[in-house]
Every structure is written in structure tokens, then in C-alpha cells.
Amino acid sequence: MTIRPDLAEKIAGRVRYATDLEVPGMLWGALVPAPVAHGRLRTVDLGPARARPGVVAISATELAALVGGRQGDRDRPAFPRERVEYLHQPVAAVAAPSLAEARAAAKAVRVEVEPLPVVSDVDAVFPDWPGSSAAQHPSVAAHVHARRGDVEEAFRTAETVVRETYRTASVHQVALEPHACLAEVEGERWRVRTSTQSPFGVREDVASILGIPEESIVVEGTWVGGGFGGKGASFVEPWALLLARAAGRPVRLALTYRQEFLLGRTTLPAVVRMETAVSAGAIRARRVRLLLDVGTSLPGRDFATGYSIGFLLGPYRTPTFEVEGYAVRTNKPPFGPHRAPFAPQCAFVVESHLEEVARRVGIEPAAFKAAHLWETGGTTPFGQPITDFGLAAAHAAARELADDWRRAAPPGHGVGLGMGFWSTSTGAGGEARVTVSADGIRILQGEREIGSGSVLVGLAAVAERRTGLSRHRIRVEYGDTASAPYDAGVFGSRTVGALGRAVDDALVQILGTLAQRAGAPTPVRLAEGERGVELEGRGQRWPIADLLTDEERAQGGLTAHGKHYGRGGKIDESLVVDGTFYAYTDFTGAAHVAEVAVDAQTGSVRVVRYAAFQDVGTVVDPPTARAQVEGGIVMGLGTALTEEAIWSAEGRLLNAGLVDYRLPTISEAPPIEVTFVEGHPGAGPFGAKGLGEPPIIPVPAAIASAVRAAVGAHVTELPLNPERIARALKREEP
Amino acid sequence: MSAHPLRLRVNGRPVELADVPVTERLLDTLRGRLDLKGTKEGCRTGGCGACTVLVDGRSTLSCLTLAQEAAEAEITTIEGVGSDAEGHRVQAAFEAVGAVQCGYCTPGFVMALTGLLKERGAAAPFGEFLEELGGNLCRCTGYGAIVRAAAALRAEAASR
Incomplete structure (x- = not known):
């Protein structure tokens, strides 16, 4: 427990x-x-x-x-x-x-x-996009464009070219507390x-x-x-x-709960044009165009476009490509980040599209994807080296399970596989003040526990792992911005990975100082003894109380200030034609398997069971880690199946409340099997990678793939509500 | 707006209020007048379940209940549910499986589950039982741990 x-x-x-x-x-x-x-x-x-x-x-x-x-x-x-x-x-x-x-x-x-x-949506700005787009249009808030190789030649000479358009909806964070x-x-x-x-x-x-x-x-x-x-x-x-x-x-x-919806900070809708050229079973070139509705946002618009668009290429080797994205201003509230901002939508688009490409060239989709998947030591299409990456291992395990589930699935059921990758924000900085005394370890830091456990459990788990001291002797304390050391905050799955490194840094300093004072042989650890916490090295023990100066005893223990300011990667800037693109910091990913039952008459979907294979580097606390994955997946089921903020042409949000904006409920949550893929260390302490965001990313992709397997509906819009599934089924009819 | 005296029992204690407007919601009486802030205010439209309390033992949305409707009734909130045998078991089960993240939905879930166990016990099929909890939303846990807590409670109830 x-x-x-x-x-x-x-x-x-x-x-x-x-x-x-x-x-x-x-x-x-x-x-x-x-x-x-x-x-x-x-x-x-x-x-x-x-x-x-x-x-x-x-x-x-x-x-x-x-x-x-x-x-x-x-x-x-x-x-x-x-x-x-x-x-x-x-x-x-x-x-x-x-x-x-x-x-x-x-x-x-x-x-x-x-x-x-009123400019209500991106279609009103560029009615016959992608033909009509222009970076100079007054509604365009940001424009990004990059390319590598002779894209036109590759598309002209390819054996097969697949072109599709996808649409994704605006989703709200819906924290229950306004x-x-x-x-x-x-x-x-x-x-x-x-x-x-x-x-x-x-x-x-x-x-x-x-x-x-x-x-x-x-x-x-x-x-x-x-x-x-x-x-x-x-x-x-x-x-x-x-x-x-x-x-x-x-x-x-x-805010009232209605204002929560009306004033927004949602993920805003997008339209994506995907084009892929294939010869001899291999991707030769891809072209991705993105129209991202950014509402009235100003801060973040460049980042939203330049960062998101990389996720639309997916974790796949792509020798030749062109990506172009527009952030379009509309009369909607400013958008905001939503757990792994826009990545679940991007994964849905790229996974569904490549499944379609594989089917058209007659290759089993999972095999086609596996053949193109990034590997540790390779480079991204933007020329960034890929750090230790467990997605290929996760995908291999997920494929095997998906095959088992397929063999057992009754008629009307479908099994699907989805993948996604993420870059956790371990580059954003953090500091911690850690004190060791005869009573235990105190960690003063500037974040607040938001529920995931990353602060109260995660940081304590890091300290336990570094020192060996039992967790009931470790206390995580909060401070306000005047009293606590700086930390960027709980976002980007960075708490354990970045702030945890600061905690670890401080503990390493303290253990070093104590070992020196005791003349202890390293490595040393902390343990509970008769006189409170003791330093331990090769079986010998020194009570902490004896190793502190009078001044330190008066101040409550030996204190060290730990810091972690990580470095991000670099992309090949020669590929950039216009705008700003962003490098990733720490590669992580997941492969998920979903089994669904689809009612072909009504288009309604029931998720029967679900399995996740998560690349985490190292698990620092298994129960909390599992809870993160379960929570991320069910939140992703909302994005996949029901959640959609709908605005009228007058810019009025039509479903500003929990009755019309539908979240998954307890009876709709499927049983979830969670498997952690360890052994691909990340930048966090002990090789840990962030886990707050990644579990949501593959969910809409896995569900879409399962729906297609169940009833043959190739749905190119999120969410996959009954109406869209029914429409896709109609389209598929001969 | 007309206001009337209101008498009820809250967590076993009698409460007498002098003038409670007929439009006042039970949620606001509990949180505002009685400072029982453990009952959470979520959507105020019956969509999230965060404000669930027991009215005469039945799980009730306090945001959609007028305080005057609860006149003379026995109200149990999260602050008092631990003295109820069923409520205590629910809290213990939540603690045992760690069915909590941010905690904002937790009081509502504890109350809803307590009410449901009182009403249906282990009799209803588990799927139906869970559907009854569909009015309580949790955005953090994916419900996994809450389902595990509910399953353990039902098994325990069945063996009693």
C-alpha cells in the first residue's frame, strides 16, 4: 500500500x-x-x-x-x-x-x-483550405513551415499516395473544482x-x-x-x-461552473490534412497541413502550432516531408493546455491515417508501423537525436496482446492498437531545500499537490530511493513564492523528473557531507536507529544527531539547496522555412490496446477492456504510477468518444455544462491492465520519465482503430460519437 | 423573497435556523450557514455529484435540493458519516485501496456509496450498482480504485 x-x-x-x-x-x-x-x-x-x-x-x-x-x-x-x-x-x-x-x-x-x-471557426477563414491559405491573412496569428528533401518529386513518383482530412474537437479539462x-x-x-x-x-x-x-x-x-x-x-x-x-x-x-466552460482555456478545434507517399511498402514522403483554431489566444500561439505539428508526423521515420501550420484567430476564448496538449488528437490523426495507408498498400497496419518506428539512437524527422526510447518494446508487447484479444473477440467486438509519444518537460527548472535531522528528511519546495501524487508521493519516493530511509520519516512541505525555492510548476509531467532531480541533488550533497564528517566509507544511506535517523555505511552507523554542528541542530538539521535546470534538445534549423519549431526534451511513449463493442445500428461504443504498455524508464511508486495511467486512459476515453465543446456561428458555446458536455462515468470505465516498460531510462532521478500526461495520448487512436476493426467504420473526426460512426458506416456501404 | 424558520438534524445534532429563504439550496445552508465545507460545491446543476449528502439515509444532491425541502429531516454530511457504521466502512475501503487523488469528488463519492450500500446492499448485480453511481464524476482516478473499493465493500456486505 x-x-x-x-x-x-x-x-x-x-x-x-x-x-x-x-x-x-x-x-x-x-x-x-x-x-x-x-x-x-x-x-x-x-x-x-x-x-x-x-x-x-x-x-x-x-x-x-x-x-x-x-x-x-x-x-x-x-x-x-x-x-x-x-x-x-x-x-x-x-x-x-x-x-x-x-x-x-x-x-x-x-x-x-x-x-x-464574428469569426466562429477556421472554415470561415479559409473556406477551400488548403488551397486558399495565406500567412498574411489578418486572422492568422502564427505560421510555421518546414521541409526536408524533394517532397514534390517523391509524391510524383510514388506508387501509392493517400490523402485524407481529419478534424478534432475542443475538449475541456473539467477539473471538478472551479x-x-x-x-x-x-x-x-x-x-x-x-x-x-x-x-x-x-x-x-x-x-x-x-x-x-x-x-x-x-x-x-x-x-x-x-x-x-x-x-x-x-x-x-x-x-x-x-x-x-x-x-x-x-x-x-x-468562477461559476458555467463560467468554467464559457471562459474556456480548452484545447481548441483543428483541421488536419494528411498526405503520404508510399513505394515498396515504405514511406517515401509525407505532407502535413494544420489549421489550429487558437481562439483569442496571444501568448502560446507560436508554441501551440510549432510544437503540435511535430506530433502529427508521429514517432515514425520520414525521410522527406513538408509540414505547414496556421494558428487562426477566432472569436472564442483563449485556449489552454489540456493533459498532453493536443497530443492525443495528433496521435489519433497520425495513427488512423497510417492505418489507412497500410491497408491501401496491403500491409498489416501494426507491421507497417513497426517497420517505421523510431528507435533509440536514431533521429527525428527534424534531425534531433532520440534518447533512450521504449516505444518499440511497448508496441511489440501490445501487438502480441492485441493478437490474443482478437482471437477471443466475439462478433461485433473489435480490437485496436494505438501509439503515441511525448516529450516530458524536464527542461523547465526547479529547486528544493532539503533538511536532514535525527527526525528524518524535510523537503521544502514550491509546488502544490494537485492530486496525481507527484509532489507528496513522488518526491518522497525519490528521497526514499536515494537514502533508504522509510517514507514515514520523509515529509514534503509547501511554501509560498516568498518562502519556497523556485519551481516551474506541476505541468509537462515534470515533477518527479525535474523537481525530483533537485531533491536528489540536495540529498546527494547532504549524504556526501555527512559521510565526510563521519569518515564513513561510501556509499552511505540513512536508516532508523535507537537515536533517531542514523547514517549507515558498510554496516557501521553514526547517529545524525552526533554529526550536526550546534548551529545546524538549532536550525533543525543539515540543509542543502538542490537545483535542476535541464537542457532541451536541438532540431536541424536548416529545415525551417518560417516560424518557430521546438525540440523535445525527454522521449517517452506508450502503446495501448482497446477492445470495444459497437452497436452497428446506433453507432454507440462500449469499451470492453483496455491495456496500456507505458515507457516510464523507472517506476518510483507503483500504486501512484498505476493510478496515473488509469486516470489518463479514462480521461482519454472522453476525448475519444463523447467530449466536444460546440460553438454556434455567433460564437456561443452551446454545451456549457456537465449535462451536455459528457464525461466518462464509473460504469463506462473499462477494466484496465497496466504494464510498465522499464529499462529505457529518461532524464529524471534513477532514470524515471514523466507519467502524468503520456497515458492519455494513445487513447483516441486505440479506440478509433478498435471501432474500425469492430464494424469497419473509418472515422476521421473526434470524438467518435454515435452520429459520426453511423455516418462513416453509411459511407462504407457499397 | 419569503424566508421561513427551518429545523433539521445535521450529523445527529438539532439545527434551528431563523429565516432561510425558500430558494436557498441545501448545499448553501450546509456550507454557508453551518460551515460544513467538506461537502463540495461543483457544478451546482446536478451534473457532478460532488455535493452529495444523505437525507434520511438516502443519497441526495444537495445542490438540487431546497433547504426547506429537507425540513425536519436527518442530514448526514462527510463530517458526520464516519459515525455511521456503513459510512465508516466506506471511508476505510477508500483508504485501503487509495481511491483518492485530488479529493474534490471524494466526499460526494463516499456519501453516494454509503447511501447506495444502505439502499441496495450487495443485492443488485455489480454493473447495475455501478450505474447507480454514474451521477458522481471523478476526473482523476479513471474510477479504477473507486470500483475496487466498491467491489471490496460489496464482498464484505455479502459475507455479513
Whole structure:
């Protein structure tokens, strides 16, 4: 059994989240939404709201005064000045003594907007794409283009060319806890307690949005009720801080669940054109074109396009290729990262497409893929060397299991295989302050546990593995951005891989110092003894208490500051025609097998069983690792089968709630077999690779492949809902 | 808006409130007036199950229940469910299998499962039993550990 220090408290309902925070004298915040998706802002009249007792109201006009005349990032002001760009975009905010009064005051604000034409989706921008696209189009926010070799020649002379168009839907993170924070401003000290994956990231964002220096801002993470990428950047914090400044009192601001959907930060929809040229059973060339709807996002648009597009080539050797991507601005909210941002969608596209290619040239799809799969020591199409990579081993094991399941599958059932790769963000930096005393190990760090266990369990497991000390003697502590050492945050599957390296670095320093003082033969470990924790080397033991100086004893132990700032890889820049492309940092992957039962009449899908083969390098805590894989897979089933945010031509989100936006439920979750493929070490401590994101990546691909095996429906859109499956079946009919 | 006195029992203790508006939701009474913040506020539209409590032993969405509807009823929340034999077993099973990640859905799941075991015990087929829990969403665990906890509880109930 795992030791999860938060388990008992959470089961007893004693954990306090940001939505539970209340302090005396606090006001409640509410946001004032834009009434149309695009338009010129004519009036934001706060008067009627301010006329109500105890109400504070602010809009763009008050911004400069509230931040002492400073100027924040003009690309993402807290409130718009001239133009609203998506429906429900906050144009003002209010605070009042109760939530009901705040909501009523928000409704009282008079907002007048002169409507402008709404750009609702990418098809409206480039109606006959890919023929009509142009990097100079005013709606294009970013353009990337790269190529290698004579693509035109390869397509002209190939034996077979397969061309297909795929579409993927917008999916929401749907953390059950809405975004919430409590802000307090005293003089030049801006303090916010918030539910976030990255306190330091929020500090940086708030500084940039409000134009105030980072040193004036203190961010304290609270317990987090689910993140999944949606709580990686700041969201409600700037508004709450501005309200607190205006009111001179603490302000709590939480989104309603409807606002969770309406204000977005979803993964946005995409259209992908895939073309593959094959001769003699081998891929000669590929062409990938991407139209990515980025809504009103400005930060991240280059990254989203230039990073995602590499995943559309997949983990396959491709000698000659051309990729071109457009980030298209539409009147939707800013997009945000969603567990392995856009990778499940990319894996669905490339896996389904290459399955189609293999079928057309008469080769068994898994064999065709295996023949092209990246291997350790090879290079990516962009010329980056591939670090130790376990995907080929995972795929081989998955193929074998898939064959067994196929032989046993009854009629109407289908077995499918999907693959995906990921690059975990071990390049982003982290630091930890670790103290060893007679009582045990204390790890002070700047992340908060968001649920996965990577902080409370993962970091402790790293310390246990390094020192040999039992985990009940190891405590992971939190600090706010003023007291804890810097860390980039819980994202990119990086906690164990990057922050874990910082913890390990500190422990190695401490063990070295203690060994030197004791004159102990190395390697040394820590163990429990009669006088508390002891240093142990070749059977000899020294109580820690005897190895500390008086000063260290007074300070609670011997402390070391560990750091890890990793390096990313490099791509061959000579391939880039336009825009920015990104290298990967640490290669990992997974191969999944799904068995589904499809009702050919209704197109409804039931996932009967599921198996995952995950390249993890080294498992640091088996129960937590398994839990990550199970959670990632079921979240992926939502992306595969039901989840889709749908906007109208007026830019109105039509399914802004959990009744119409359907998540997998407990009775739809299949039994899942999890196998860890070890022995392909990554950049993390003891060769560990990140595991938060990778398990979701192959899911839509595996499900699509299984649906096709079951009823012959080749579905080229996500999610694979009954309507799309029925339509594909109709198309396949002779 | 009219407000009325409200009497109920919460976690075994009598509660008397002077004026509770007829539109006030039980969820807000529990969290706001009684400071029982273990009951989580999720979607407020009956779509997530995070706010589940027991009303006279039956699993109930407190976001869709008016406080006045619960007048004179016995309410059990996560803060009190440990004193109930069934509730205690559910909490112990969650702990034994580690059926928790972020924990936001956990109180609702504990309450829903407690109510379901009281109502259906081990009698219903397991598939049906799980379908009854379909109103409680969990985004972290993929439900695997929760299903393992439910299966263990049912096996235990069947052997009693």
C-alpha cells in the first residue's frame, strides 16, 4: 500500500480548497460578461453597480490608477478597452459583501457593445483550405513551415499516395473544482491564495498582466481540486487582486461552473490534412497541413502550432516531408493546455491515417508501423537525436496482446492498437531545500499537490530511493513564492523528473557531507536507529544527531539547496522555412490496446477492456504510477468518444455544462491492465520519465482503430460519437 | 423573497435556523450557514455529484435540493458519516485501496456509496450498482480504485 499523507484528510472531507476559503471582512467577487462575441466596446457604466451598498466595481478605466500608473502587457490586459473578442469576456468586475449581492451588482453594470462580424471557426477563414491559405491573412496569428528533401518529386513518383482530412474537437479539462482564489492587497504587497498548478507561474503572469514587479507579489498555492493543464497559468487572480486593491479588503473570486466552460482555456478545434507517399511498402514522403483554431489566444500561439505539428508526423521515420501550420484567430476564448496538449488528437490523426495507408498498400497496419518506428539512437524527422526510447518494446508487447484479444473477440467486438509519444518537460527548472535531522528528511519546495501524487508521493519516493530511509520519516512541505525555492510548476509531467532531480541533488550533497564528517566509507544511506535517523555505511552507523554542528541542530538539521535546470534538445534549423519549431526534451511513449463493442445500428461504443504498455524508464511508486495511467486512459476515453465543446456561428458555446458536455462515468470505465516498460531510462532521478500526461495520448487512436476493426467504420473526426460512426458506416456501404 | 424558520438534524445534532429563504439550496445552508465545507460545491446543476449528502439515509444532491425541502429531516454530511457504521466502512475501503487523488469528488463519492450500500446492499448485480453511481464524476482516478473499493465493500456486505 502506498503512503499518501493526504489520503485520510481527503476521505474525511477535512481538506480546504480555494473554493472553501473565507476570511473576516472578505468581499465576494463576480465578473461582468461581454454580451457579444465580437464588437466595439461603447460603454461600461459601473454607476448602477456602485449605487448598491458595499459594492466596488472596476473596469479598464480604473486599471492604471489601481496599479500605480504602471502598464501591463498590452496583449492581454485584465479588461478590454476598445474591443471585446469572445462572448462572456469579462469587461468589468465587482465585489460585494455577499455572493448574491455581487452577482446582482454584476448584472447592474451597463455594457454596450457595437457588434462586429464574428469569426466562429477556421472554415470561415479559409473556406477551400488548403488551397486558399495565406500567412498574411489578418486572422492568422502564427505560421510555421518546414521541409526536408524533394517532397514534390517523391509524391510524383510514388506508387501509392493517400490523402485524407481529419478534424478534432475542443475538449475541456473539467477539473471538478472551479478556478478560485482569495486576494489581499496591503500597500505594495499583493498576496493571493489560489488553486494553481504553478504558484511561481501565477506570480509571473500577474506581474506581466498588471505591470507590477514580481517582488511585490506573493502567491500561495492551496489544495487543488484537479488541474489537467487548466490551472497552469493565472486565470482569476489578476481580477481578484485588482478588486482587493480597489476595495481595500480581501476578495474571494471563484468562477461559476458555467463560467468554467464559457471562459474556456480548452484545447481548441483543428483541421488536419494528411498526405503520404508510399513505394515498396515504405514511406517515401509525407505532407502535413494544420489549421489550429487558437481562439483569442496571444501568448502560446507560436508554441501551440510549432510544437503540435511535430506530433502529427508521429514517432515514425520520414525521410522527406513538408509540414505547414496556421494558428487562426477566432472569436472564442483563449485556449489552454489540456493533459498532453493536443497530443492525443495528433496521435489519433497520425495513427488512423497510417492505418489507412497500410491497408491501401496491403500491409498489416501494426507491421507497417513497426517497420517505421523510431528507435533509440536514431533521429527525428527534424534531425534531433532520440534518447533512450521504449516505444518499440511497448508496441511489440501490445501487438502480441492485441493478437490474443482478437482471437477471443466475439462478433461485433473489435480490437485496436494505438501509439503515441511525448516529450516530458524536464527542461523547465526547479529547486528544493532539503533538511536532514535525527527526525528524518524535510523537503521544502514550491509546488502544490494537485492530486496525481507527484509532489507528496513522488518526491518522497525519490528521497526514499536515494537514502533508504522509510517514507514515514520523509515529509514534503509547501511554501509560498516568498518562502519556497523556485519551481516551474506541476505541468509537462515534470515533477518527479525535474523537481525530483533537485531533491536528489540536495540529498546527494547532504549524504556526501555527512559521510565526510563521519569518515564513513561510501556509499552511505540513512536508516532508523535507537537515536533517531542514523547514517549507515558498510554496516557501521553514526547517529545524525552526533554529526550536526550546534548551529545546524538549532536550525533543525543539515540543509542543502538542490537545483535542476535541464537542457532541451536541438532540431536541424536548416529545415525551417518560417516560424518557430521546438525540440523535445525527454522521449517517452506508450502503446495501448482497446477492445470495444459497437452497436452497428446506433453507432454507440462500449469499451470492453483496455491495456496500456507505458515507457516510464523507472517506476518510483507503483500504486501512484498505476493510478496515473488509469486516470489518463479514462480521461482519454472522453476525448475519444463523447467530449466536444460546440460553438454556434455567433460564437456561443452551446454545451456549457456537465449535462451536455459528457464525461466518462464509473460504469463506462473499462477494466484496465497496466504494464510498465522499464529499462529505457529518461532524464529524471534513477532514470524515471514523466507519467502524468503520456497515458492519455494513445487513447483516441486505440479506440478509433478498435471501432474500425469492430464494424469497419473509418472515422476521421473526434470524438467518435454515435452520429459520426453511423455516418462513416453509411459511407462504407457499397 | 419569503424566508421561513427551518429545523433539521445535521450529523445527529438539532439545527434551528431563523429565516432561510425558500430558494436557498441545501448545499448553501450546509456550507454557508453551518460551515460544513467538506461537502463540495461543483457544478451546482446536478451534473457532478460532488455535493452529495444523505437525507434520511438516502443519497441526495444537495445542490438540487431546497433547504426547506429537507425540513425536519436527518442530514448526514462527510463530517458526520464516519459515525455511521456503513459510512465508516466506506471511508476505510477508500483508504485501503487509495481511491483518492485530488479529493474534490471524494466526499460526494463516499456519501453516494454509503447511501447506495444502505439502499441496495450487495443485492443488485455489480454493473447495475455501478450505474447507480454514474451521477458522481471523478476526473482523476479513471474510477479504477473507486470500483475496487466498491467491489471490496460489496464482498464484505455479502459475507455479513
